[in-house]
Amino acid sequence: MKSDKISEAVVRRLPVYLRFLNDLQKREILTVSSQELGQKLDLNPAQIRKDLAYFGDFGRKGIGYDVTYLIEKIRHILKLDQQLNVALVGAGNLGHALSNYNAYLKDTMKITAIFDSYAPKVGRKINSLTVQPMEELGQTVREQGIRIGIITVPDSEAQNVADILIESGIEAILNFAPMILKTPPNIRVHAADFTTDLQSLAYYLKDGKEESGNEEQ
């Protein structure tokens, strides 16, 4: 299987499948059909079968997919079957909120260090982590083998933080600053800007004329 053959759209759906499968496993459900997956995840079952077929022939007609096996496969494909340490830069409200998600991340992927350039924030505890100064970033990234960085600083600082992360050896960035980072081609950047989520949601609103019940339209 060649990594670069799988489209980004598929890669973005795999964690969604994984989350639902983990939920099934918790409820001790052993198999699931593409119909059930489709219904729960608001996706076409044919699309799901096609997505999963990228990774080999998992499903069995009339029985469906083996939940445990599918979880293992997806975790392997997403490299979640290895320890992945994550650094977060920006200990504001958003950084704080994201560090709370640590509980939801599988234990192999974890935010293990938090940095901020603002002196009064350094030394504070966020959950079990102590906010470190930016000067310690390079050494901590190397020591902990951190490969992924999350940027939750204001727009004006984001590029500078990205440069520092990349210099320290990070390979991938999740960027919450609503701006486009300039990065070398070997660095993978995903934008996690919630404004684009919100704007694409607006597309699905019914047209005003068909509306009723909203008095102020």
Next chain:
Amino acid sequence: MKSDKISEAVVRRLPVYLRFLNDLQKREILTVSSQELGQKLDLNPAQIRKDLAYFGDFGRKGIGYDVTYLIEKIRHILKLDQQLNVALVGAGNLGHALSNYNAYLKDTMKITAIFDSYAPKVGRKINSLTVQPMEELGQTVREQGIRIGIITVPDSEAQNVADILIESGIEAILNFAPMILKTPPNIRVHAADFTTDLQSLAYYLKDGKEESGNEEQ
């Protein structure tokens, strides 16, 4: 143009185009080619041409796209050319962080009300908004003609909040709680779970064996 003909993947890319185009407009750049767009947004130029062709024949060979015209068109398609009020439920760190994004949202789309069920939070100011009790949600949604809700409450409360939002007449939900909501088919829900963003990012990491420089792999 039929709304339901455009795939979700395209709808999700349109706000990304829009953000970049707005940036060009600010810098007084009048035209842009699909090559430039592709380079900046890490997308195939052919894909971009195909996406934009859904909405009519915008581009001109050798000149490119008219920035202002394209902005107008995308804003119209995404229904951003009308006033869209948004309610946010959950005035914690994440809710606080999101309300700061108001400045980045175009003035037609805005978080206009914040709610929380926790009494000590009610009455607090977050930017220019006062946190309201859940009991006021229905009336405020009707009075302000709010059509979109954002959920930033803990997992255990998210379904209940979704039910209340839907009952009050909201049409679309951006859900930050890392769980799958049960909603009627006429309600559009987008999951904004950052763990899935992070997990899909892991896919693009280089395989361990090829790595160097990380001492603790």
